[in-house]
Amino acid sequence: xxxxxxxxxxxxxxxxxxxxxxxxxxxxxxxxxxxxxxxxxxxxxxxxxxxxxxxxxxxxxxxxxxxxxxxxxxxxxxxxxxxxxxxxxxxxxxxxxxxxxxxxxxxxxxxxxxxxxxxxxxxxxxxxxxxxxxxxxxxxxxxxxxxxxxxxxxxxxxxxxxxxxxxxxxxxxxxxxxxxxxxxxxxxxxxxxxxxxxxxxxxxxxxxxxxxxxxxxxxxxxxxxxxxxxxxxxxxxxxxxx
Amino acid sequence: xxxxxxxxxxxxxxxxxxxxxxxxxxxxxxxxxxxxxxxxxxxxxxxxxxxxxxxxxxxxxxxxxxxxxxxxxxxxxxxxxxxxxxxxxxxxxxxxxxxxxxxxxxxxxxxxxxxxxxxxxxxxxxxxxxxxxxxxxxxxxxxxxxxxxxxxxxxxxxxxxxxxxxxxxxxxxxxxxxxxxxxxxxxxxxxxxxxxxxxxxxxxxxxxxxxxxxxxxxxxxxxxxxxxxxxxxxxxxxxxxxxxxxxxxxxxxxxxxxxxxxxxxxxxxxxxxxxxxxxxxxxxxxxxxxxxxxxxxxxxxxxxxxxxxxxxxxxxxxxxxxxxxxxxxxxxxxxxxxxxxxxxxxxxxxxxxxxxxxxxxxxxxxxxxxxxxxxxxxxxxxxxxxxxxxxxxxxxxxxxxxxxxxxxxxxxxxxxxxxxxxxxxxxxxxxxxxxxxxxxxxxxxxxxxxxxxxxxxxxxxxxxxxxxxxxxxxxxxxxx
Amino acid sequence: xxxxxxxxxxxxxxxxxxxxxxxxxxxxxxxxxxxxxxxxxxxxxxxxxxxxxxxxxxxxxxxxxxxxxxxxxxxxxxxxxxxxxxxxxxxxxxxxxxxxxxxxxxxxxxxxxxxxxxxxxxxxxxxxxxxxxxxxxxxxxxxxxxxxxxxxxxxxxxxxxxxxxxxxxxxxxxxxxxxxxxxxxxxxxxxxxxxxxxxxxxxxxxxxxxxxxxx
Ligand code: SF4
Numbered sequence: 001x002x003x004x005x006x007x008x009x010x011x012x013x014x015x016x017x018x019x020x021x022x023x024x025x026x027x028x029x030x031x032x033x034x035x036x037x038x039x040x041x042x043x044x045x046x047x048x049x050x051x052x053x054x055x056x057x058x059x060x061x062x063x064x065x066x067x068x069x070x071x072x073x074x075x076x077x078x079x080x081x082x083x084x085x086x087x088x089x090x091x092x093x094x095x096x097x098x099x100x101x102x103x104x105x106x107x108x109x110x111x112x113x114x115x116x117x118x119x120x121x122x123x124x125x126x127x128x129x130x131x132x133x134x135x136x137x138x139x140x141x142x143x144x145x146x147x148x149x150x151x152x153x154x155x156x157x158x159x160x161x162x163x164x165x166x167x168x169x170x171x172x173x174x175x176x177x178x179x180x181x182x183x184x185x186x187x188x189x190x191x192x193x194x195x196x197x198x199x200x201x202x203x204x205x206x207x208x209x210x211x212x213x214x215x216x217x218x219x220x221x222x223x224x225x226x227x228x229x230x231x232x233x234x235x236x237x238x239x240x241x242x
Numbered sequence: 243x244x245x246x247x248x249x250x251x252x253x254x255x256x257x258x259x260x261x262x263x264x265x266x267x268x269x270x271x272x273x274x275x276x277x278x279x280x281x282x283x284x285x286x287x288x289x290x291x292x293x294x295x296x297x298x299x300x301x302x303x304x305x306x307x308x309x310x311x312x313x314x315x316x317x318x319x320x321x322x323x324x325x326x327x328x329x330x331x332x333x334x335x336x337x338x339x340x341x342x343x344x345x346x347x348x349x350x351x352x353x354x355x356x357x358x359x360x361x362x363x364x365x366x367x368x369x370x371x372x373x374x375x376x377x378x379x380x381x382x383x384x385x386x387x388x389x390x391x392x393x394x395x396x397x398x399x400x401x402x403x404x405x406x407x408x409x410x411x412x413x414x415x416x417x418x419x420x421x422x423x424x425x426x427x428x429x430x431x432x433x434x435x436x437x438x439x440x441x442x443x444x445x446x447x448x449x450x451x452x453x454x455x456x457x458x459x460x461x462x463x464x465x466x467x468x469x470x471x472x473x474x475x476x477x478x479x480x481x482x483x484x485x486x487x488x489x490x491x492x493x494x495x496x497x498x499x500x501x502x503x504x505x506x507x508x509x510x511x512x513x514x515x516x517x518x519x520x521x522x523x524x525x526x527x528x529x530x531x532x533x534x535x536x537x538x539x540x541x542x543x544x545x546x547x548x549x550x551x552x553x554x555x556x557x558x559x560x561x562x563x564x565x566x567x568x569x570x571x572x573x574x575x576x577x578x579x580x581x582x583x584x585x586x587x588x589x590x591x592x593x594x595x596x597x598x599x600x601x602x603x604x605x606x607x608x609x610x611x612x613x614x615x616x617x618x619x620x621x622x623x624x625x626x627x628x629x630x631x632x633x634x635x636x637x638x639x640x641x642x643x644x645x646x647x648x649x650x651x652x653x654x655x656x657x658x659x660x661x662x663x664x665x666x667x668x669x670x671x672x673x674x675x676x677x678x679x680x681x682x683x684x685x686x687x688x689x690x691x692x693x694x695x696x697x698x699x700x701x702x703x704x705x706x707x708x709x710x711x712x713x714x715x716x717x718x719x720x721x722x
Numbered sequence: 723x724x725x726x727x728x729x730x731x732x733x734x735x736x737x738x739x740x741x742x743x744x745x746x747x748x749x750x751x752x753x754x755x756x757x758x759x760x761x762x763x764x765x766x767x768x769x770x771x772x773x774x775x776x777x778x779x780x781x782x783x784x785x786x787x788x789x790x791x792x793x794x795x796x797x798x799x800x801x802x803x804x805x806x807x808x809x810x811x812x813x814x815x816x817x818x819x820x821x822x823x824x825x826x827x828x829x830x831x832x833x834x835x836x837x838x839x840x841x842x843x844x845x846x847x848x849x850x851x852x853x854x855x856x857x858x859x860x861x862x863x864x865x866x867x868x869x870x871x872x873x874x875x876x877x878x879x880x881x882x883x884x885x886x887x888x889x890x891x892x893x894x895x896x897x898x899x900x901x902x903x904x905x906x907x908x909x910x911x912x913x914x915x916x917x918x919x920x921x922x923x924x925x926x927x928x929x930x931x932x933x934x935x936x937x
Contacts, residue, residue: 009661012711013671014704019711035715041661046654048610050632054658061662089626093551093633144612173569177609182696184607186262189700190271190573191609220701223686273918280919294756301754311743314735327901333728385925386916402916409917429917433925440926445831461902471869471912471927478865479831489735496895500888501756503907507851511915514774515851515887518927519907520865526904528828529864540731548738 004069009041021239044082077142080112118151124158129242131161135204139211165202176217256603260578284512303621306557316459323462327524329534337367360384361453365582383472398576401562450476454487463523483531490556505619509561542595551630557620564614586614590627605631760885774852778910780931791818803838809863839873847883874928
């Protein structure tokens, strides 16, 4: 199978290791990765912050670039949610029937990474080995937005050597929320404080999620506190082998 | 543009400002945290009990869709049915008209006092203040409303207005205002004190006002859902009953109550059924008030109806499930929202009722975590409406000259231009990698410049790695 | 004022309906398969009703149709109630000797409030939610008598208990009169959750509720 990687501007720039891990896992499972180099940003930040007319060209651009691919995979649940749910909405409110049609054809072919492995490929064990204590934070967009269910946990539980500890009150938002994290910084930090407390309670060495954006927020506080707990995208754990 | 006085919204500070002071109140945070956790658990338990919950939600959504699409027809049908049953229907296009109607009706009875069932709609139009100006005292009879009224405070939750107060705070208040020095902080005793305090009013006051949870177009029946019995008292004991209802509260058919009387109690107080529900139709011979008035209130609702995305906001049955589950509300409490409608529903309803220009921080009072949408019994896609309203806020801002000097606006526009082409995007990536070096320490930025400083004031920011993913990819392609 | 506002409001609503339609709205009549009935197991239904009513901290007992008076006597003794208001049509056969039953024929509110309690029948019960519905019909009287006294002893016939909430509304639609009766749905004694969200029994309505299911 040919898999087009939608890396997202955020991961491309700040978390390249996540992308490298996705490539190595998908290839390890016997599929071919293509990286459409024209891609930049899906427009999520602009659209969700209210800069809709600024987001529209980015949305149209994304659809144009990715429409030709059969299977599109991305290591970001929130960007997948943007394409799958908000693009339709964007086309509706901007009364762009052509875009609406194109989005309808494209949306179902865009997968979040864990969803792709577990639901599309039907694989739980990707042959990973990771002898560390790990906890998992289900990000809001993966849990309630695109509803990946327990796919990430299935993948984690199948990792050899892993000491997987569930997170208390895991369904609660970490407080990131895109520009919310700076517009409502105090509230965001109060939410993050509780999330950090639950993470530290697990005594995990690594906190894993399906969105690096939330992880950056969580990791920013873990690092500021010199907690010694690291963050890692799910793919980065699954890429490690014996 | 509408004036903010038409709806209850204080000249409130921006949400983030109100939130900041609330966050510093540790007692408040403890009370709120405990209360919201309790109610979430209760709701989840009674919702999980119903295997057809999702079907009920869809049914609720469809019924409300239908209501909105035929609202004019149903309102006329309701008016007709109530009139035939001996009641009177009044139409009020805004708060001012509604208050005037209610005031005149009360004045016609000669009564200087009314008893009142908790009603958000009458809070929204600030009925109590309007009555006070006319020399009429409104006595709130719901326990929490009474607490708020005695404490001269404002509600912080639509269902449990005194959710921010704990038992010992309530005890102190009752000791003082009811002159009961020996009162303990046992909730049972506190409730008994309220019973005692209000009994005489129920027996003697001749006029009552209420809101309405539902009104049935088909039959002309009006429905009030409550717990304490103060509703039954107000709906049964007086001679005259005046109910104020938002036009969107209507349901087409009697049988629709079979859906909504499951959705509402389980979503709001987390009970299978609330203790008391009263349904009446016009006036009933020898039973209850012999004069009944229903005031139908628009007050901005038809503007919401006209907005295709915002319209679903009118589906709301004010159950407060979205508020209870909201992680933002849990931290800030209700007052930060500066409106009778706090939490997620407030964040979408208030800006639409008063105009986004008057409440432009509210659509941003959310991390878009989606917990509200998940619990909403009528499936209002709150995150979608929030994003829609953010779009309006920005579009409005951009028509003004001052947006030219607005850092966010400038930055967003610049980024959009950069992202529009691969070449500029890649250049920006490289520029970022280079420009950050003075700030990086062991892979993290702890004191960022400019807008990044807002982030790093509270948490560290990862340094941009020297090689982007696409650089790595290209290198790999070359090597192969 | 009223008439011009009415027309202006309706006109505005009509325009709004057009502009704000999303195109994919649903009709209320769209059939959505929520449960409209329980599984038809009558014994289980009655047991569930008793269980759910009791969960609201009401007391629930069973009696036979010939044993109502005796059951009432026992309950009133335990509760220590003597003077009870009753609807004007309550059958004599329900009333034990040795108590003071006062029939409500437009009694003054202060007289009713001064009673030890009220004894009434019910229109129907809902098992799923432990709810009693009063509609002012047979053996129920006007709303005031089941509201003012602090104690309510309610007698409900087993055959009047339905399974789920939609059934109750369907049932009530068949017994609807013109003009329509007022309805009161009662689920447990008066309660409030206003103090720290704990359900506390007893505010303005009857603080004690006893229920007999007549089989
Ligand atoms: S928006 Fe939904 S969840 Fe929130 S109060 Fe309204 S009906 Fe309840």
